[in-house]
Each structure stands twice: as structure tokens, then as C-alpha cells.
Amino acid sequence: AKQLGTLGGGNHFIELCLDEVDRVWVMLHSGSRGTGNILGTYFIREAREALERRVLGYHVPDKDLAFFVEGEDLFDDYTYAVSWAQDYARLNREVMMDRVLFALREHFPAFSLEKEAVNCHHNYVEREHHFGADIWVTRKGAVRAGKDELGIIPGSMGAKSFIVRGKGNVDSFCSCS
Structure with missing residues (x-):
């Protein structure tokens, strides 16, 4: 909860852009604030182990391409966790965008929205x-x-x-x- 609405690190950013007719766009790039990475690290380790245990003998060219088969024990856990992280990332972006738009309205009273968000x-x-x-x-x-x-x-x-x-x-x- 303390991280909700915060940018994070790495390649995450908030940017004001001008398009070809000088309209201002707010571009925001952020995600699940590390949670998705933690979940991904856990599940890729589990998927590698599941790949080694499978009787069917799937072969992947790189161990990072390991996967779960639908119906396996961790498949539902994985899809639930990924869905949760995606929802958190979306909510995080929505909170940040609300804050950015509030600041733009506060400092530029003529500011108005013309387009729907991408x-x-x-x-x-x-x-x-x-x-x-x-x-x-x-x-x-x-x-x-x-x-x-x-x-x-x-x-x-x-x-x-x-x-x-x-x-x-x-x-x-x-x-x-």
C-alpha cells in the first residue's frame, strides 16, 4: 500500500510529450513496483523444476523458457499471481496518472483533456x-x-x-x- 501511486526505479518514468501538432501527451511507464519481478522469479524457478519432472520430456532451448502445463498444480497459482500483479500495476498507473493530471490542472488552469488515455x-x-x-x-x-x-x-x-x-x-x- 505504501508503494501504490509511486513510480519505481529502472526504466520507469513520467514524461510530457508533444505530438506532430504540438498537443501535450502525458506518458507514464511503470508497473507492479517489483512485485511482478518477485513473482516471476519464484514461478520461473518452479517451472524449471516442473520441466525436469515431466514425464513427457518437453525440451526448451533455454531454461528461462520453462513453463507450466494447464492443469498442473502451480498453473492456477501462477495465472492468479500474474493477474494480481497486472491489476496492481494498472491501479498503480491510474493513481499516478490522476496525480499528474491534478498537478497539470493546478499549475495550468487552461489544461483540459482532449483524448482518451492509451x-x-x-x-x-x-x-x-x-x-x-x-x-x-x-x-x-x-x-x-x-x-x-x-x-x-x-x-x-x-x-x-x-x-x-x-x-x-x-x-x-x-x-x-
């Missing part, structure tokens, strides 16, 4: 329908880019940031790095 996240797991089947999609360092969905590609310290519109490429499971 809220997308990366490093997450979601149940989706692709190629005729309901599957779990993991996007690590990627965002959903369904047809005409808005997404964010953040820059870094002097590199431009972009608001993008998804192409809905089914071969990439509607994803964009």
Missing part, C-alpha cells in the same frame, strides 16, 4: 483466442497490437516516444515489441 502494458500473460483456439499468450517486452488498437512505444532519455496503432498481425499473435 493504457497498455507489457510483460504480462493473458488468455486470448488465436488460430481457432483459446490459448495463453505471454508478452515479455511486447504489447498487444490488435487491429487499430492504440499502444505505446516509449523512448529513452532523448529518444522519441511513439503512440502507435496496431496492425492486427495474426502471425505475431497481434503483438508488437
Whole structure:
């Protein structure tokens, strides 16, 4: 609770951007404040051990690609924990954005919102329908880019940031790095 509404470290930031017609955009990049990383570390260790115990003998080219099979003991725990961390990250961003917009209104009385927020996240797991089947999609360092969905590609310290519109490429499971 003490961290809710705080930015965090690493590559997290709040940035004011100008678009091609000089409209101001607020770009905020933050997540679950380390909780997702802690959960991920725990579950990847457990998935590696589960991979070694499986009778079916799955092979992955890298141990960090270990996974749970739906129906295994920890599968439901994993999806619940990831969902919780994603919800926390979303709420964290909402609280921060409310605070940023409040500050902008306080200091710039003429400030008003013109557009809806673009809220997308990366490093997450979601149940989706692709190629005729309901599957779990993991996007690590990627965002959903369904047809005409808005997404964010953040820059870094002097590199431009972009608001993008998804192409809905089914071969990439509607994803964009």
C-alpha cells in the first residue's frame, strides 16, 4: 500500500510529450513496483523444476523458457499471481496518472483533456483466442497490437516516444515489441 501511486526505479518514468501538432501527451511507464519481478522469479524457478519432472520430456532451448502445463498444480497459482500483479500495476498507473493530471490542472488552469488515455502494458500473460483456439499468450517486452488498437512505444532519455496503432498481425499473435 505504501508503494501504490509511486513510480519505481529502472526504466520507469513520467514524461510530457508533444505530438506532430504540438498537443501535450502525458506518458507514464511503470508497473507492479517489483512485485511482478518477485513473482516471476519464484514461478520461473518452479517451472524449471516442473520441466525436469515431466514425464513427457518437453525440451526448451533455454531454461528461462520453462513453463507450466494447464492443469498442473502451480498453473492456477501462477495465472492468479500474474493477474494480481497486472491489476496492481494498472491501479498503480491510474493513481499516478490522476496525480499528474491534478498537478497539470493546478499549475495550468487552461489544461483540459482532449483524448482518451492509451493504457497498455507489457510483460504480462493473458488468455486470448488465436488460430481457432483459446490459448495463453505471454508478452515479455511486447504489447498487444490488435487491429487499430492504440499502444505505446516509449523512448529513452532523448529518444522519441511513439503512440502507435496496431496492425492486427495474426502471425505475431497481434503483438508488437
